[in-house]
Amino acid sequence: MKRPLPAASRLRQIRVALSGNWGAYRFLRFLLVGLSNALISFIVYLAMLALLPQTGGMTSLAQAIAYGAGTCWSYAWNRRWVFGSRGRVIGEGSRFLAVQVSLMLLSIAAIGVAVDGLDTDPVQAWITVMAVVTILNFLLLRCWAFAPL
Numbered sequence: 001m002k003r004p005l006p007a008a009s010r011l012r013q014i015r016v017a018l019s020g021n022w023g024a025y026r027f028l029r030f031l032l033v034g035l036s037n038a039l040i041s042f043i044v045y046l047a048m049l050a051l052l053p054q055t056g057g058m059t060s061l062a063q064a065i066a067y068g069a070g071t072c073w074s075y076a077w078n079r080r081w082v083f084g085s086r087g088r089v090i091g092e093g094s095r096f097l098a099v100q101v102s103l104m105l106l107s108i109a110a111i112g113v114a115v116d117g118l119d120t121d122p123v124q125a126w127i128t129v130m131a132v133v134t135i136l137n138f139l140l141l142r143c144w145a146f147a148p149l
Contacts, residue, residue, distance in 0.1 A: 026082055030138050033077040038130060041070035045126060059122050060112040067104040074100070083146035095145035103133050103140075 048062035075096055079085045085092055107129050114125035 026142075027138065029082045030078070030141075033074060033082055034134055034137075036077075037070045037074045038134075040073055041066040041130075042126070044069045049122060056116055057112070059115045059125075060108045062122075063108050063111050063126070064104065067100075067107060071097075071100045071104070078141060079146065083141065085146045087146070087148065092146060096141065099137065099140045099145050103137055106136075107133050 045062050045066035048065050049059070052058040052062055075093070079092065079096070110129045110132075111122070111125045114120040114129070115122050
């Protein structure tokens, strides 16, 4: 019977396997940043739900604040670690911000409709909307915000 490799060896094998395919490796990094971003955003979202009055529209405000917190974290990690960008900060930052603001507005509207209009649980609405936003975010960042011009 073959003994399993230690965790460090398995991680090295995964890295070597992905290093030949930079796109897959980049997407894996994006997912890791995205997971940390989602965790930060979700914690801020829950905190805002607890702190804000329980009236109509407050879930949208909670999402706006949470999304803003995640955006700051995301820019730093995506720019250098995921996309390895060395482009002009002003140009890339402007495109990154345009993507994030657009996706934030989309997520606010979608969560607002789901919670206030369709009476969906706020946590379920957040998870569903953010899954779609994550995919759109990667595509827009890769193909436009951090793409070499």
